[in-house]
Each structure stands twice: as C-alpha cells, then as structure tokens.
Amino acid sequence: MRCIVTTIVLILSSGLAHTQQLPWNPSLRHPYTAPSTFMGIDASIGYSMHSASLPYLDQVYSIPCCTYEQGSGAPFAVSAVIEKWVMPSITVSASLGISSESLAFTTDPITIPRVGKPDLQTRYVFEHRQSWMSFALGSRMRIHASPLTVGFRLSGNVLVGSASQHKEEVVGPEDYFFLTDPPSKEYILPETRLTDVSAVVLRPAFVVTYDMPLTYGYYASPQLRIEQSLGSLSSKHSWSATTISLGLTIYKGL
Secondary structure, eight states: OHHHHHHHHHHHHHHHHTTTSOOOOOOTTSOOOOOSEEEEEEEEEEEEEEEEEEEEEOTTTOOEEEEEEEEEEEEEEEEEEEEEEEETTEEEEEEEEEEEEEEEEEOOOEEEEETTEEEEEEEEEEEEEEEEEEEEEEEEEEOTTSSEEEEEEEEEEEEEEEEEEEEEEEEEOTTOOBSOSSOBSEEEOOOOBOOOBOSEEEEEEEEEEEOEEEETTEEEEEEEEEEEOBSOSBSSSOEEEEEEEEEEEEEEEO
C-alpha cells in the first residue's frame, strides 16, 4: 500500500512540475507545484541599422550642407518583466524598463582640390545618444514540447533624453590637420538645427526564446529579438530603425 501511495505522489508531483513543459525534477522529499506566474529581470544588447533623410542646417544661414542617410548604433536595455502562463505552451507578459542607444551617421567623403597638393577629403559625422522609457506587451508560444518558443512583442517608447554632436573629419591625406588649437583631424561644428526626435515611438518585435530550467521555480530565457520602428523617429523627417538584439531574462516563480 505504501508503495502505491508513493508512486501516485511522484506522478502527480512530476505532472504539476511540467505546467510550462520545463523539465524540473522534484523529489519525493520536496514535492513541488510549478507556478504559472513569474517575475523576471531582462537585459539585452544589440545592433541597430538606421535609414533616414536628416538634413544638416547651418545655424546662421539655415543652408543644408549635407543629408544624413545611413547610420548604425548600439542599443542597451534593462527591464522588469511579469509573465503568466495561460496554457502549458502559451504565455503573456508585460514589462517596464529603460533603454539607451549611441549611434552615428556619416556622409560620403567630400573631395576638395588643392593646387600643388593632394586633394583633401573630409566627411561629416552626426553622433547621437538617446534614452527611452519603455512599456511592452507580448506573447509567446512553445514549439511542440521543446524549450524553444516564438513570440511577438509591442513596445511603446517615451523619450526621456537625447544629445547630439556634429563634426567634420579628415579622411585624407594623413598629413592634413584642421587649424585648431591643438591641430586635429576633426572639427566640432557649432550648435545646429538638425531634427526633433519623436517623443513617442512604437516598436513591434519578433522574438525567439530558449527556456532553460535553473532550480525549482527559476528558469533562464536567452532570446533573439528583431525589432522595427513604426513611423519615424523624427517628428520632421524620415528616420527608421531596425534592431537585432540578444537578451537574457531570469525568471522567478511567484
């Protein structure tokens, strides 16, 4: 009789522990009921590709000297996440966090002929840093009984800060320097009017996640996210961004 009762307890414990199809292995000494709600911390880093049409306007005469079109950046984000498994293979989640990104646009080199000397080549550079407060809603679904899930996430991003710098850089020749003090291969341009960053931006994302159990009630989720901005990042000009990020979320059952 004792053997039969022991077997039933083991089967029930194992079944409950697989609520999210995660291979937790409780023992008879530690029967465990898997939670369906989890709290977690998520951190991610990525690479962003920017496509825009941002005219650089001289401060005094408002004459466009160039237009920034292609750029790249390095975003970083941290957020708190709450996740609910509504079915053994389907979860819904909400998160609140902050993100920051440093990016740079460059123009093609400009050639300036010089009499009796090698041609001078310079280019314009726009460096920008922006910070956002982000709120996101998402859902993901497990593929069969594997640890792999695919999902969708939509985040709303509110601008909390931005700063930019414009400069001209020497591309060649090697022996040419701007007549600054001290001489330099780059010249910081005076404050200018370029564009206004949008106050609110929506970003849908496709997410692929791999769930790994750690200990009872805890699991880690490495993930790949592909994110695209909706609308323009500028309130005046065309500016879109595509971001590929690698992230890791650590969850604790509630």
